Amino acid sequence: MISRRDSLKWMMAASASGLLADAAFAQVPANLGATGASLAQVSPWPVVKLPPITGLGYGTDPDTMNPTAPWPLTLTSAHRRLINALGDWLLPADDVSRGAGECDIAAFFDEWISAPYPDQQKDRPQLLSLLLWLDAQSRLTGGTDFVSLLRADQQHLIEAVLAYGNVPKAAGDAFGWFRVMTIFGYYSMPDNLAAAGMAPENPIIGDYPGPSDEAMAHLNALLTSLQLEPYA
Amino acid sequence: MAQTAVVDIDVIIVGSGAGGAMSAYVLTRAGIRCLMLEAGRDYDPGQEVNMFGADQDAPLRGTGTPDKPFGYYDATIDGGWEVPGEPYTKATGQDFKWWRSRMLGGRTNHWARHVPRFGPYDFKGFSRDGQGVDWPIDYDTVAPFYDRVEQLVGVCGGPLGLENHPDSPPEVLHKAPKPRVPELLIAAAAKSLGIPCVGTHTAVLTRDMPDDAAPRSACYNATDCGRGCNIGAAFQTTTSLLPMAKATGRLKVVTDAMVSRVVLSNDRKAEGVEYVDRKTGQRHIVRARAVILAASACETARLLLNSKTAAHPNGLANGSGQVGRNLTDTTGAHIEAVIPGLAGRPYYNEFGINFAHMYIPWWLYKAQQAGQLDFPRGYHFEIGGRFGTPGMGQEIWSLPRMYGDDLKRAVRNVKGTTLHLSLRGEMVRNDGCYAEIDPTVTDRFGIPVLKFHWQWTQAEYNQIAHGQRTARAIFSRLGGSVTQPDEPPETAIKAGGEIIHEAGVARMGVDPHTSVTDQWHRTWEVPNLRLHDGSVFASNPHKNLTLTIMALAMRSSEHLAAELKTGGLA
Ligand SMILES: Cc1cc2nc3c(=O)[nH]c(=O)nc-3n(C[C@H](O)[C@H](O)[C@H](O)COP(=O)(O)OP(=O)(O)OC[C@H]3O[C@@H](n4cnc5c(N)ncnc54)[C@H](O)[C@@H]3O)c2cc1C
Numbered sequence A: 001m002i003s004r005r006d007s008l009k010w011m012m013a014a015s016a017s018g019l020l021a022d023a024a025f026a027q028v029p030a031n032l033g034a035t036g037a038s039l040a041q042v043s044p045w046p047v048v049k050l051p052p053i054t055g056l057g058y059g060t061d062p063d064t065m066n067p068t069a070p071w072p073l074t075l076t077s078a079h080r081r082l083i084n085a086l087g088d089w090l091l092p093a094d095d096v097s098r099g100a101g102e103c104d105i106a107a108f109f110d111e112w113i114s115a116p117y118p119d120q121q122k123d124r125p126q127l128l129s130l131l132l133w134l135d136a137q138s139r140l141t142g143g144t145d146f147v148s149l150l151r152a153d154q155q156h157l158i159e160a161v162l163a164y165g166n167v168p169k170a171a172g173d174a175f176g177w178f179r180v181m182t183i184f185g186y187y188s189m190p191d192n193l194a195a196a197g198m199a200p201e202n203p204i205i206g207d208y209p210g211p212s213d214e215a216m217a218h219l220n221a222l223l224t225s226l227q228l229e230p231y232a
Numbered sequence B: 001m002a003q004t005a006v007v008d009i010d011v012i013i014v015g016s017g018a019g020g021a022m023s024a025y026v027l028t029r030a031g032i033r034c035l036m037l038e039a040g041r042d043y044d045p046g047q048e049v050n051m052f053g054a055d056q057d058a059p060l061r062g063t064g065t066p067d068k069p070f071g072y073y074d075a076t077i078d079g080g081w082e083v084p085g086e087p088y089t090k091a092t093g094q095d096f097k098w099w100r101s102r103m104l105g106g107r108t109n110h111w112a113r114h115v116p117r118f119g120p121y122d123f124k125g126f127s128r129d130g131q132g133v134d135w136p137i138d139y140d141t142v143a144p145f146y147d148r149v150e151q152l153v154g155v156c157g158g159p160l161g162l163e164n165h166p167d168s169p170p171e172v173l174h175k176a177p178k179p180r181v182p183e184l185l186i187a188a189a190a191k192s193l194g195i196p197c198v199g200t201h202t203a204v205l206t207r208d209m210p211d212d213a214a215p216r217s218a219c220y221n222a223t224d225c226g227r228g229c230n231i232g233a234a235f236q237t238t239t240s241l242l243p244m245a246k247a248t249g250r251l252k253v254v255t256d257a258m259v260s261r262v263v264l265s266n267d268r269k270a271e272g273v274e275y276v277d278r279k280t281g282q283r284h285i286v287r288a289r290a291v292i293l294a295a296s297a298c299e300t301a302r303l304l305l306n307s308k309t310a311a312h313p314n315g316l317a318n319g320s321g322q323v324g325r326n327l328t329d330t331t332g333a334h335i336e337a338v339i340p341g342l343a344g345r346p347y348y349n350e351f352g353i354n355f356a357h358m359y360i361p362w363w364l365y366k367a368q369q370a371g372q373l374d375f376p377r378g379y380h381f382e383i384g385g386r387f388g389t390p391g392m393g394q395e396i397w398s399l400p401r402m403y404g405d406d407l408k409r410a411v412r413n414v415k416g417t418t419l420h421l422s423l424r425g426e427m428v429r430n431d432g433c434y435a436e437i438d439p440t441v442t443d444r445f446g447i448p449v450l451k452f453h454w455q456w457t458q459a460e461y462n463q464i465a466h467g468q469r470t471a472r473a474i475f476s477r478l479g480g481s482v483t484q485p486d487e488p489p490e491t492a493i494k495a496g497g498e499i500i501h502e503a504g505v506a507r508m509g510v511d512p513h514t515s516v517t518d519q520w521h522r523t524w525e526v527p528n529l530r531l532h533d534g535s536v537f538a539s540n541p542h543k544n545l546t547l548t549i550m551a552l553a554m555r556s557s558e559h560l561a562a563e564l565k566t567g568g569l570a
């Protein structure tokens, strides 16, 4: 089993080594830095000092039939508005599914960074710094906080931070983490699986049917392109 | 002051996991009255397994935390790498991890249920390569018990036809589930490299198993077996052996009963055990004609070491000095890759029976015997990766930094493109790996705890390095990018204990000077005390050990039943 920490460690190492070339997903339009967005003036990365979260976790024998997170939430409504606005930029509504902000992705972040566990507590200053920085940066360039910016300015800021375009490296890193967390929080809502072309599994009575004909056709085409013989 | 409970019983069984429950099943069916003492709380999967609970409903989307390391819904209660109030210690600078739970059924409630048989070579490793020791029994001795255990617990899988990987007789196994795309892909790459890939044997039902006391249904291919399985498809003792044994009317189970030591009536006879009621702290002594320890390997060693008397100054049944020694685990490493060619593949139910439908068994016996490899024993790869909820996997981390509709499209495209190979290898016992009683630390019941010592040898590192090269070759053949750094084997190897296959700390043998039990699991010095878990393993093949724990527990229990019936322990 791979821990979240391993996953992060590898991701950092892999992106540093250029191992994960965009070409690995050639079918996907790669827009890393494609916008070339960059900031003219930059607000410094804030250092936040937070009182530690001391509440209790759910314990070693929680009622799994009635799951609840017992810890108090800690984000302000302004924080949550900002997170939902970012969520809708990252994963907007379309014909198939709602936007991440519409789904209140902020509730997921609030539960996450308010949890009294070490991994989550490491993420907390990162999120709060990112939110502070985005608002400070918005005020610097647009005279108002992020949610009140013109859409075009919001878009420019998001593109710049995604492209590491003259932003503090910490902001680019934190936003990368925020994006992955948004994906995780969003697709783990069963209603949103459709956005990934999936559905919650239904029980199959009888023999497991194995891959569909289309799935086998895709596999066979891949094997041919790799000059591999089918296994059986 | 311990209270003495008077109960009409023949055999006390400590622990309700794989070894303990199999013992209870066999003995009660043979007419023997059993008392099972289980440290954990009572647990009924029918009431407590939230099979369809959405991750969205669980705190932190079900992610693992120190309270529940394998996730919120995982069927581990009051346990994981730590059990509250029940510590263990490690030698300075050394690492060992000990996974425990405190619930009826023990770790069978959430194990991965991969159940290969050991093969003929595995029982005679020393005779083949001069390392470790041989078992006092051979494959042919155990084979009939494998047949019966596979039928009883329900194992699906297909024929193997491979060296040292015995097949089951026809009709024993349930039908194998069809392989899925990631497995077929890895199998094709492996084949091109001359590496076999075959159907896994898994303790999951693919047909119904009716039974009055424990009816079990075929797997319905949709829910995470690590949570447990309330239809009984995934084998766990709480939905099978335990209710079946209880139905005989001859099994009494006491939960929250933490056994602290074995009590003797004379130097060569166990009279019973002392246990602490975990809720009240009250100590009790219970008596029987025979005692079975099946508390899991290390806990069984701990009980022996904590049961010392004037006649057994180094711990009970430890005249050989081997109790706690020869600690082994399976070696482990994890190699993961994103396969671009899988992008955009059509979605279908790829859940199957959840666990790997195929795996890569060890294939280089001949090279090993010809001295061409720099490590003595083999490994296998468990294949992982399938469509799952897009989350924090490598394929998501490695997406270009896009947003909006592009990002949604990309997520749709890359789902199910990360595959992994988990190496599981055999280590040979070495003098640096053992457990002893910590002289200063006790648990919350005042019972002295174990202190672990762990040192890998160069052989394990060489084995891991071989596995890393092999896995990379397979992924490279598929045009994949391995996502983790090219780590040296010394850091890529998992910690001792981390694969949760601990064994060997009270090994069986033919000589009381070098072993703790005879081939019937009877401790040499106290013959009415038997050990029914991985503690007795003379070696720990890379083939996951629980099927063998159960087969041997069945064999020893039948022997004990015969002994009791003929008055052998009077
Ligand atoms: C995540 C995971 C995956 C696994 N996957 C596989 C796999 O695929 N294949 C495989 O073969 N094995 C696997 N295993 C290992 C498998 O679970 C164990 O080998 C098996 O459960 C051992 O059975 P046991 O009866 O010896 O011990 P356990 O199942 O641990 O049961 C021992 C019981 O004894 C109780 N106990 C302990 N101390 C005391 C005491 N002092 N007094 C009273 N009771 C006590 C415990 O509470 C426990 O209930 C896995 C384990 C884990 C955790």
Ligand code: SF4
Residues within 6 Å of the ligand: B204, B205, B218, B219, B220, B221, B222, B223, B224, B225, B226, B228, B229, B230, B231, B232, B233, B234, B352, B353, B354
């Ligand atoms: S996948 Fe099958 S065996 Fe596993 S929990 Fe679901 S029904 Fe049970």
